[in-house]
Amino acid sequence: MKILVIGEISLDFTSPTIIQSFLATFSYRSTFHERQIAAVTPEKHTVEILENNKYLNFDGDHDIVHIMFGTSAAPNAYRVADGFRKKGKTVVLSGNHPSALPQEAKQHADAVLVGDVLKTWPVTVKDYEKNRLKPFYYSKNFKTVLPSTDDILSFTERQGKIRFVNAVEATHGCPDRCSFCQYSNIPDGSLFYKRPVEDVLKEIEMTREKILYFKDLSMTINPIYTKTLFRRMKELNKKFICHGNVNVLARDEELLKLAHEAGCIEWTIGFETFSQNTLNKINKKANKVEEYALAVEKLHKHKMAVVGTFVFGFDEDTSDVFETTLTNIEKLGLDGAIFAVLTPYPGTPLFKKLETEGRILTKDWSKYNRKDVVFEPKNMTKEELEEGFRWITKEFNSPSRITYRVLKSFKLGL
Structure with a gap:
C-alpha cells in the first residue's frame, strides 16, 4: 500500500514564505511530524512525504493521503483533501485543527484523527487494510505509540539529503x-x-x-x-x-x-x-x-x-x-x-x-x-x-x- 503524507508547510503551493523555503531546503524541521508518522507506519507499506518544493500530483498512485495541519492552513488543506477525494483517494486528516473541529474536518475526509496522531495512525492503517475504516479515531482510546529511533533514522536516510x-x-x-x-x-x-x-x-x-x-x-x-x-x-x-x-x-x-x-x-x-x-x-x-x-x-x-x-x-x-x-x-x-x-x-x-x-x-x-x-x-x-x-x-x-x-x-x- 502506498501512503502520501502532507504536512502544513507543504500546503502553500503558490507563494511559500522565505522561512518555509529555507526549512524545506536546509532543515528537517519542516517534515518532523511527517517523519514520525512514517516511523510508526507498518514497514510493509510505502510512505512518501510531500515537501513544499515538490509538485502536488492528484493523479498519483497513492492509496491513502494523510494531511496534517493547523488552523491557518485549514482552507488550503480542505481544498487539497477535496481534490484527492475527487480522484478516488482515501483522505485522512489530523493535526491541531481537525482535533479541535473534527465534525468540520470530516466534511473533507474519509477519516479524522483526533488528538495524538501517533496513537491513532497505526490503528487507522490496519482498519483500512481490513476495509473497516471508521470516520473518527480518538487518541484517548488507544495506547501511546512512540516511533522507534531506528525507524526515524531509517526514513531520514531514505530521504537522502543532508540538511x-x-x-x-x-x-x-x-x-x-x-x-x-x-x-x-x-x-x-x-x-x-x-x-x-x-x-x-x-x-x-x-x-x-x-x-x-x-x-x-x-x-x-x-x-x-x-x-x-x-x-x-x-x-x-x-x-x-x-x-x-x-x-x-x-x-x-x-x-x-x-x-x-x-x-x-x-x-x-x-x-x-x-x-x-x-x-x-x-x-x-x-x-x-x-x-x-x-x-x-x-x-x-x-x-x-x-x-x-x-x-x-x-x-x-x-x-x-x-x-x-x-x-x-x-x-x-x-x-x-x-x-x-x-x-x-x-x-x-x-x-x-x-x-x-x-x-x-x-x-x-x-x-x-x-x-x-x-x-x-x-x-x-x-x-x-x-x-x-x-x-x-x-x-x-x-x-x-x-x-x-x-x-x-x-x-x-x-
Whole structure:
C-alpha cells in the first residue's frame, strides 16, 4: 500500500514564505511530524512525504493521503483533501485543527484523527487494510505509540539529503494548558511523556547534521530527565536550540551549566507579556515577571542566547503596550524576539470566551495566523492592535537595533 503524507508547510503551493523555503531546503524541521508518522507506519507499506518544493500530483498512485495541519492552513488543506477525494483517494486528516473541529474536518475526509496522531495512525492503517475504516479515531482510546529511533533514522536516510539543521524530540506534550494554546487544549495535548534517554542519544549520535532543533514544547517540564539527557550529550559534539520556561531557567543553575556543556546555543522562552496579572489570567503558571531578568542574566552567564516570544491583544493590553514591551525587551538584553497577535484558536478556552462575548470577528481560518486580528480587542481598537504589531516588529528589527544586538552578543561571547 502506498501512503502520501502532507504536512502544513507543504500546503502553500503558490507563494511559500522565505522561512518555509529555507526549512524545506536546509532543515528537517519542516517534515518532523511527517517523519514520525512514517516511523510508526507498518514497514510493509510505502510512505512518501510531500515537501513544499515538490509538485502536488492528484493523479498519483497513492492509496491513502494523510494531511496534517493547523488552523491557518485549514482552507488550503480542505481544498487539497477535496481534490484527492475527487480522484478516488482515501483522505485522512489530523493535526491541531481537525482535533479541535473534527465534525468540520470530516466534511473533507474519509477519516479524522483526533488528538495524538501517533496513537491513532497505526490503528487507522490496519482498519483500512481490513476495509473497516471508521470516520473518527480518538487518541484517548488507544495506547501511546512512540516511533522507534531506528525507524526515524531509517526514513531520514531514505530521504537522502543532508540538511543544515535536523529536528529531534525528547519529550512530548505540555501539562500547563495556557488558555490561548491550541496544542495543550486539544485531546491528549496536555499529556506529557518522555522518550528513553538512550533512544534520544542514539538518534542524535546517528544524525549527520551538526545543529539540532529540539521540537519539545519545553525542555524544562521535567528538569531531572533533561539533566540526564544533557549529561550524556556532552560527548556528541552537537549544537542545539531548545525551548524552556522562566521558572526553571531562573532557578536551576545546574541545568544551565549542563545545557551549555551539551552544546546548547540558544533558548527560546515564551515570556508572552510583562503583565503578571495577564499571565495569571491566561494560566501561564511558569512565568513570574520578577524572574525574567534573572533568567536572561543566568543564560548569558552560561554563554547561551535568549530569544523571547511575546503576544499582543490580551484584555489588559492598551495601545501603549507596544512601546512598553520594546523598552522592557531592551532592558532585559534579549538576543532576539518573536512577536505575535493573540489568536483565539478553536478548541481553546480563549476562543470559547471570546465567542461567548461576541468578539470573534471572522471564522476565515486562513487569518488565524498570529498576524491578522480576528477578534475585537477590549482596551484598544482592532486597527491599533494591527498598527502596533507592525510598529514593534519593524522597530525591533531595524538595522541599528540588529547591529547593536549582534555586537552585544559578540561581547558576551555568545
